[in-house]
Amino acid sequence: MEVIKRKWAYAAVAALLIFLILLPFDWFLGRYTFLMVFIGINTIVTIGLCLLMGYTGQVSLGQAAFFGMGAYVSAILSKTYDVNPWLAMLIAAASTGAFAYVIGYPVFRLKGNYLAMATLGLGIIMYILFRQMAQYTGGPDGMGGIPYLSIGGFVFDTPFRRYFLVWFVCLVIILISQNMIRSRTGRALRAIHTSEAAAQSIGVNVTQFKVKVFVLSAVYASVAGSLFVHHLRFVSPQPFDFLASVTLITMAVVGGLASIWGAIFGAATIKLISDEILVELGQVNAKLADLDVVIFGLILMLVMIFMPKGLFVSLRDAFDSWRKKRALRGVKS
Amino acid sequence: MRQTILDVKGLSKAFGGLTAVDNVDLSVEAGKITSIIGPNGAGKTTLFNLVAGVYMPTTGEILFEGKPLGTTPPHKRAALGIARTFQNVLLFDNMTALENVMTGQHPRSRYGFFEAALRLPKAHREEETISLNARKYLNLVGLGMYGDRNPLSLPLGQQKLLTIARALATEPRLLLLDEPGAGLNALEKQSLSELIRRVRDMGITIVLVEHDMDLVMGIAEWVIVLDSGQKIAEGTASQVQKDKRVIAAYLGEEEVIE
Numbered sequence: 001m002e003v004i005k006r007k008w009a010y011a012a013v014a015a016l017l018i019f020l021i022l023l024p025f026d027w028f029l030g031r032y033t034f035l036m037v038f039i040g041i042n043t044i045v046t047i048g049l050c051l052l053m054g055y056t057g058q059v060s061l062g063q064a065a066f067f068g069m070g071a072y073v074s075a076i077l078s079k080t081y082d083v084n085p086w087l088a089m090l091i092a093a094a095s096t097g098a099f100a101y102v103i104g105y106p107v108f109r110l111k112g113n114y115l116a117m118a119t120l121g122l123g124i125i126m127y128i129l130f131r132q133m134a135q136y137t138g139g140p141d142g143m144g145g146i147p148y149l150s151i152g153g154f155v156f157d158t159p160f161r162r163y164f165l166v167w168f169v170c171l172v173i174i175l176i177s178q179n180m181i182r183s184r185t186g187r188a189l190r191a192i193h194t195s196e197a198a199a200q201s202i203g204v205n206v207t208q209f210k211v212k213v214f215v216l217s218a219v220y221a222s223v224a225g226s227l228f229v230h231h232l233r234f235v236s237p238q239p240f241d242f243l244a245s246v247t248l249i250t251m252a253v254v255g256g257l258a259s260i261w262g263a264i265f266g267a268a269t270i271k272l273i274s275d276e277i278l279v280e281l282g283q284v285n286a287k288l289a290d291l292d293v294v295i296f297g298l299i300l301m302l303v304m305i306f307m308p309k310g311l312f313v314s315l316r317d318a319f320d321s322w323r324k325k326r327a328l329r330g331v332k333s
Numbered sequence: 334m335r336q337t338i339l340d341v342k343g344l345s346k347a348f349g350g351l352t353a354v355d356n357v358d359l360s361v362e363a364g365k366i367t368s369i370i371g372p373n374g375a376g377k378t379t380l381f382n383l384v385a386g387v388y389m390p391t392t393g394e395i396l397f398e399g400k401p402l403g404t405t406p407p408h409k410r411a412a413l414g415i416a417r418t419f420q421n422v423l424l425f426d427n428m429t430a431l432e433n434v435m436t437g438q439h440p441r442s443r444y445g446f447f448e449a450a451l452r453l454p455k456a457h458r459e460e461e462t463i464s465l466n467a468r469k470y471l472n473l474v475g476l477g478m479y480g481d482r483n484p485l486s487l488p489l490g491q492q493k494l495l496t497i498a499r500a501l502a503t504e505p506r507l508l509l510l511d512e513p514g515a516g517l518n519a520l521e522k523q524s525l526s527e528l529i530r531r532v533r534d535m536g537i538t539i540v541l542v543e544h545d546m547d548l549v550m551g552i553a554e555w556v557i558v559l560d561s562g563q564k565i566a567e568g569t570a571s572q573v574q575k576d577k578r579v580i581a582a583y584l585g586e587e588e589v590i591e
Contacts, residue, residue, distance in 0.1 A: 055427075176450035177450075179449055179451070179452055180446060182449075183446075183448075183449030184438075184442050184449065184456075184460070184463065185445060185446050187428065187432060190428055190436075191436050194424075194425040194427055195425070197419070197423060200407040200411070201407060201411060201416070201417050202411055202416070202436055202437045202499060202503050203409075203439045203440030204439055205408045206408070212446065258427065
């Protein structure tokens with residue numbers, strides 16, 4: 001049964017890869033290329049949240065802070081100080097990771113609701129800093145003219161090129177996250193989720209592993225932030241506000257908190273709702289575009305109540321049991 | 334002199350006004366099965382938590398293999414060779430039975446995030462050893478065929494055996510069992526006793542806290558009796574059973590009317 005299951009999983013991954021490769025061509029879904037870059041970027045942040053929340057059981061309501069940190073460090077270094085964008089991306093990831101490490105130890109003295117409040121506060125503080133440190137960040141108006149990424153003479157100056165760059169990074173992050181979850185480290189994280197007392201009793205340094213996964217999720221968010229500014233060539237505080245953190249959590253929940261592949265599904269679903277359906281509605285009546293808060297809140301509630309494992313995981317489980325039933329019927333007849 | 338693995342000296346633990354463990358001295362002989370018994374609220378589980386490092390003592394000290402444990406945190410005590418199980422099982426329900434036991438190998442493996450993420454040979458090698466050892470312990474407790482099952486889908490008796498397998502996977506020299514017999518039927522208790530003896534024969538010292546007197550009297554080679562946080566008696570099972578203070582603690586004091 002396990003072998004058959006794995007066969008189906010490989011087939012699904014292969015199908016997804018083919019779909020992703022063909023998608024940006026004009027004769028297929030080319031008009032969504034620009035949007036798909038954003039979906040890839042959101043997927044990267046969501047994977048970090050899945051590792052932190054879904055596997056380790058630690059909530060973060062301030063993930064947009066790290067996303068924004070990566071974005072601003074990349075933007076300021078590459079534009080204002082003419083640093084090579086790749087180097088800027090590396091510096092952004094390292095400094096965001098270091099920042100998460102330093103605040104991780106005090107933050108993870110807290111649990112449950114208190115941890116949620118602390119991370120919420122972190123998100124709000126960072127958002128205020130992005131707005132107020134105007135001489136560096138451009139303040140609420142933001143800053144433009146951020147250079148494109150390039151390799152040698154090859155410049156990622158079209159959405160088509162950036163699409164492949166972002167999804168390459170995204171798939172690499174999926175791969176290493178999957179490997180990690182199935183490893184000694186991954187088991188320690190999942191152990192912490194169920195019982196910290198039991199995890200300690202078998203030698204897991206609970207605080208250290210919580211901080212580690214927090215740093216990892218911050219680095220993922222930072223890399224996503226860097227890709228974001230080099231895609232849009234513009235940065236402003238708004239994409240990193242509190243609603244952004246909630247949207248990211250909604251993506252993780254829709255995908256299924258404890259599912260890495262689900263992150264793509266969650267990010268795509270929520271991004272399509274906010275950028276396609278709500279924008280369409282906004283053209284009918286401007287007030288309808290502000291419904292996103294209500295809709296995401298509703299999705300979050302409904303999924304948590306009716307499909308606590310997430311939409312993606314529930315659909316996958318339903319497919320598995322349907323196949324199992326069919327196989328059993330085949331044996332009987 | 335007989336060799337001890339665990340020495341507790343003048344150990345006290347107070348929670349606010351309540352002294353749960355009160356000036357206890359005891360020694361556990363290496364390679365033996367020692368049982369700590371006592372009525373409800375006698376401080377047995379508190380004593381366990383002190384040895385495992387969940388609580389820090391108010392006064393007194395605990396020596397493991399002659400070295401004071403001091404303020405060593407629980408996860409480091411596991412690495413030193415002290416393993417434990419819990420009254421309320423606490424299995425990891427987000428992984429398979431085999432993975433639960435594999436998690437127990439944590440302190441005996443080293444590879445970290447980078448080796449895992451990039452699937453370096455070191456990760457591969459260690460992972461092979463981990464799963465081989467985990468299967469060995471799963472087979473030892475007789476759950477070899479349930480490796481792929483979710484631990485919570487197993488009956489309570491097997492869940493308790495699984496927690497023992499998980500604790501054994503940390504390759505301890507001292508194993509603390511907190512009420513392993515609670516909630517088990519007669520048959521399950523019998524196989525539990527056999528398992529505990531087999532673990533002892535592997536050279537692992539066992540200390541168990543247990544309410545079930547039949548189980549204790551059947552396997553314990555040394556019994557320590559606690560009441561109201563104090564040690565009131567110790568000896569072999571039959572010695573303790575005859576001790577007046579033990580009988581009084583369990584059945585109530587005989588009123589002396591003058």
